[in-house]
Amino acid sequence: MTATHDxxxxxxxxxxxxxxxxxxxxxVWLAAPAVLVLLVVLAYPLGIVVWRxxxxxTVGVDNYVWFFQSAVNRTVLQRTFVVAAWVTLVSLICAYxxxxxxxxxxxxxxxxxxLCVLVPFWLSGVVRTLAWVILLQDSGVINSIxxxxxxxxxxxxxTLPGVVIGMTQVLLPFMILPIYSVMKGxxxxxxxxxxxxxxxxxxxxxxxxxxxxxxxVYAGAIIVFILSLGFYITPALLGGPRxxxxxSLVQNQVLSLLNWGRGGAMGVVLLVATFVLxxxxxxxxxxxxxxxxxxx
Amino acid sequence: xxxxxxxxxAAIEIRKASKRYGAFTALNDIDLHIRPGEFMTLLGPSGSGxxxxxxxxxxxxxxxxxxxxxxxxxxxxxPSHKRxxxxxxxxxxxxxxxxxxxxxxxxxxxxxxxxxxxxxxxKRALDMVKMADFAxxxxxxxxxxxxxxVALARALVFxxxxxxxxxxxxxxxxxLREWLQLEIKRIHRELGTTFVYVTHDQxxxxxxSDRIAVFNGGRIExxxxxxxxxxxxxxLFVGRFIGESTVLRGSAEVSGDETVMTIGEQKVVxxxxxxxxxxxxxxxxxxxxxxxxxxxxxxxxxxxxxxxxAEAIYLGSGSKYEVRLADGTVAVxxxxxxxxxxxxxxxxxxxxxxxxxxxxPDDASADVTxx
Numbered sequence: 053m054t055a056t057h058d059x060x061x062x063x064x065x066x067x068x069x070x071x072x073x074x075x076x077x078x079x080v081w082l083a084a085p086a087v088l089v090l091l092v093v094l095a096y097p098l099g100i101v102v103w104r105x106x107x108x109x110t111v112g113v114d115n116y117v118w119f120f121q122s123a124v125n126r127t128v129l130q131r132t133f134v135v136a137a138w139v140t141l142v143s144l145i146c147a148y149x150x151x152x153x154x155x156x157x158x159x160x161x162x163x164x165x166x167l168c169v170l171v172p173f174w175l176s177g178v179v180r181t182l183a184w185v186i187l188l189q190d191s192g193v194i195n196s197i198x199x200x201x202x203x204x205x206x207x208x209x210x211t212l213p214g215v216v217i218g219m220t221q222v223l224l225p226f227m228i229l230p231i232y233s234v235m236k237g238x239x240x241x242x243x244x245x246x247x248x249x250x251x252x253x254x255x256x257x258x259x260x261x262x263x264x265x266x267x268x269v270y271a272g273a274i275i276v277f278i279l280s281l282g283f284y285i286t287p288a289l290l291g292g293p294r295x296x297x298x299x300s301l302v303q304n305q306v307l308s309l310l311n312w313g314r315g316g317a318m319g320v321v322l323l324v325a326t327f328v329l330x331x332x333x334x335x336x337x338x339x340x341x342x343x344x345x346x347x348x
Numbered sequence: 349x350x351x352x353x354x355x356x357x358a359a360i361e362i363r364k365a366s367k368r369y370g371a372f373t374a375l376n377d378i379d380l381h382i383r384p385g386e387f388m389t390l391l392g393p394s395g396s397g398x399x400x401x402x403x404x405x406x407x408x409x410x411x412x413x414x415x416x417x418x419x420x421x422x423x424x425x426x427p428s429h430k431r432x433x434x435x436x437x438x439x440x441x442x443x444x445x446x447x448x449x450x451x452x453x454x455x456x457x458x459x460x461x462x463x464x465x466x467x468x469x470x471k472r473a474l475d476m477v478k479m480a481d482f483a484x485x486x487x488x489x490x491x492x493x494x495x496x497x498v499a500l501a502r503a504l505v506f507x508x509x510x511x512x513x514x515x516x517x518x519x520x521x522x523x524l525r526e527w528l529q530l531e532i533k534r535i536h537r538e539l540g541t542t543f544v545y546v547t548h549d550q551x552x553x554x555x556x557s558d559r560i561a562v563f564n565g566g567r568i569e570x571x572x573x574x575x576x577x578x579x580x581x582x583x584l585f586v587g588r589f590i591g592e593s594t595v596l597r598g599s600a601e602v603s604g605d606e607t608v609m610t611i612g613e614q615k616v617v618x619x620x621x622x623x624x625x626x627x628x629x630x631x632x633x634x635x636x637x638x639x640x641x642x643x644x645x646x647x648x649x650x651x652x653x654x655x656x657x658a659e660a661i662y663l664g665s666g667s668k669y670e671v672r673l674a675d676g677t678v679a680v681x682x683x684x685x686x687x688x689x690x691x692x693x694x695x696x697x698x699x700x701x702x703x704x705x706x707x708x709p710d711d712a713s714a715d716v717t718x719x
Contacts (some may be wrong), residue, residue: 068531242441248435256429
């Protein structure tokens, strides 16, 4: 008995000993080119932005005080988070069944589904957004169809729903791909096992498949949410004055008013808010089980 | 309160069952009766239909024609989640996001068993497989053997009258496999549940089973106890698949109740004849054959064939020899401890009594399937 008792621990110990013995020294230098690029194009400008937010035009926290004292800024900040949440939710609702379909269809259909995700991905965001302008505008395709059906037209362009629709379409691949990559590693024989233990098919799906797909859902949701927070082109082109998001305010401060300090402060607020959110989401993503992948 | 279980096992009655996938026939008209509480092993090479049979019983796939009854009731069209059968898979199939305890509790939760009763039954099932200390671990923290023991506990915790096992020890190393075989045997004895076990390992089948059904090419070749299959195989395939054997082929003549086969320039006499006019072959079991120096120790009536030792292996409990006969056939011989020693290149006679050889109809497919 005792021989097999500690087997699991021993396996783990052997595995880690193996890894540490064969981990080449100095492997960290393989990351050097990327680190260099990130330092030059990201860390340096970011440092400048943070610096100026505290020094331009005066040294201190004036820019932050201004930001939080302005009702418009607070509204826009809140709206930015609400829109990001909506985009994340709608993307998830669209992406989950789509990614699941990708795992169960035949090879050719799967290829077609992947292309459907990727081709728009290869088009520039501006082109796609302009396409949405054509579709959503008051005299656009959607409203023409509605009128043709004898229904009253809907105001979509320059509204928040319009912004959410456009952003969802642009960001959908970032939700589909992580979910799909986790789903395709789920051993569907576990569902068969669950059924043999007495689970109805839908119960097996909800209790076994869905929990195992959650890492992909979390990854996709975080990527989409964070990208939504800083999204500029799509909300700027599809939105109106009542649907301005924080990125437009930053652009306005920096490029129109040449107020680098205030623009920088806005950017820092967004960055900090994002970090806080990530910190809150981290425990969700920490998995106790290493993998659901098939091994046999 | 749930009494310590000694459930009555379910009988299985399969009649004229076939399973076709398009043009491919995975299972061809099989009949199989499994008694309540029996340990039945479905043995055969891969693609022989043994796993298909298991899947039919489990409800993972539908029967194409024929009938299948479990516990006296037809289960045709009954989905697997309503069959109340425990299944253990080769790939363990533990839920990676649940602890060992949660995994074992899962079938109980599905059956609405809650609280103390559930905990007690989980504990008892884990005790049975000696994994009670691991209830809070996750499956990926366990070795393969430990995972399979948990899977066994999970498949038995709801007291199913029938347990199916699909090559459950296939992914484990030899020592662990042998130990778990004995554990499975012990659990079967304690529970009285009907066990149906799929394997391609004939030794495993011999260790575990009350009876063995030997599958080949979608058919059942023979059903019997290990002893029956080993001592009196019904077909050449069964004779070769179970245990070690030497097959002798030659021109045969029947005279009265005897069959005389000429092998090389020597004659072998079998004291019986085959029904029908199939071409006979002789099957020898390695321990029913003695090695003797040419012409020495003659026993009246015995058959002798001359050859040279091609391989000699000391096994501790005895020795194993491969003897190349005059016609090129390699005969396998096991000598008990204390028998005379021979070296590679020695000329020897293999000697066996007419009653110790097995006479079977030739079947070319038996060779093809095994290579």
